[in-house]
Amino acid sequence: MVPVQWYLLLATAVFCIGLFGILTRKNALLFLMSVELMLNAANINLVAFSAYWGNVTGQTFSLFTMALAAAEVAVGIGIILVLYRNFDDVDVTLAREMRW
Amino acid sequence: MTTKPELRTGSHLLPGLAAVALFVVIAAVVLRASFGDPQGFASDASITASIGYAMFNLGMGEIPGEGMLVAFEIIDVVLVAALAAAVMLARREEDGNMVALLADGGREITDRLGDDGTEDSPAADGRPAADQGGDR
Numbered sequence: 495m496v497p498v499q500w501y502l503l504l505a506t507a508v509f510c511i512g513l514f515g516i517l518t519r520k521n522a523l524l525f526l527m528s529v530e531l532m533l534n535a536a537n538i539n540l541v542a543f544s545a546y547w548g549n550v551t552g553q554t555f556s557l558f559t560m561a562l563a564a565a566e567v568a569v570g571i572g573i574i575l576v577l578y579r580n581f582d583d584v585d586v587t588l589a590r591e592m593r594w
Numbered sequence: 595m596t597t598k599p600e601l602r603t604g605s606h607l608l609p610g611l612a613a614v615a616l617f618v619v620i621a622a623v624v625l626r627a628s629f630g631d632p633q634g635f636a637s638d639a640s641i642t643a644s645i646g647y648a649m650f651n652l653g654m655g656e657i658p659g660e661g662m663l664v665a666f667e668i669i670d671v672v673l674v675a676a677l678a679a680a681v682m683l684a685r686r687e688e689d690g691n692m693v694a695l696l697a698d699g700g701r702e703i704t705d706r707l708g709d710d711g712t713e714d715s716p717a718a719d720g721r722p723a724a725d726q727g728g729d730r
Contacts, residue, residue: 495632502624510617517609548633550644550659557645558662561669565676572683 501542509535522574522584526567533563 512531515524537556544552574584581588635641635657644655651661 495634498629498632499624499627503621506617506620506624510613510620513616514610514613517613518607545634546629546632548635548657550641550648550655550657551662553641554645554648554659554662555665557649558665558669561673565669565673568676568680569683572680575684 495545498542498546501538505535505538505542508532508538520585520587522570522577522586525586526570526574529570530563530567533559533566 509532512528512535515528515531519525519528537559540552540556540559542552544550544556577586577589578584639656641657644657644659647653647655648659649662649666651663653661
């Protein structure tokens with residue numbers, strides 16, 4: 495069995511790549527991809543500890559997290575569409591007010 | 595001549611150092627932590643069936659797990675709400691115009707304002723002012 499520390503290290507790397515993308519990019523689509531990376535890092539942790547402790551709660555919960563990620567992407571893409579229609583761009587720094 | 599994507603370097607990458615630092619800190623903690631002896635799944639246990647039983651609170655799985663029926667129902671509602679919200683955000687009107695949630699991004703209303711701050715009417719491009727977003 496692979497030591498659980500390596501799974502945690504993988505999850506940390508994936509999470510930090512997502513965080514790096516959010517901190518350094520302005521494209522809303524790349525933001526969405528970065529958030530997905532961070533959510534999937536959490537999934538890796540859930541599944542790794544599920545296997546580690548011999549309990550399926552973590553794996554079951556990771557399925558719900560994936561469904562939540564799908565819902566988030568659906569709304570996120572809708573918001574990006576509206577952003578593009580209004581600003582002709584998907585740069586997140588253009589929209590500075592909640593109402594314009 | 596072929597081109598390949600290049601990483602644009604510059605000062606905009608500086609905030610990313612926070613992510614790199616976070617990785618270093620977590621990796622240092624994780625690699626030195628001990629989690630006890632792993633238990634693992636029984637070799638003859640059906641993991642998929644156990645997940646299915648746990649998801650619907652049936653309690654018949656070979657592998658222990660908490661019931662997730664309430665979470666299942668909540669996610670069900672959230673997915674339907676997200677689907678409806680995505681359709682509402684992305685839909686076009688019946689005549690094909692994309693006017694749902696359309697605003698001007700602060701540009702056209704600035705163009706339409708005269709030097710004294712009053713709104714010029716009609717708009718310079720011939721469209722009625724009501725079609726240009728503005729305060730919508």
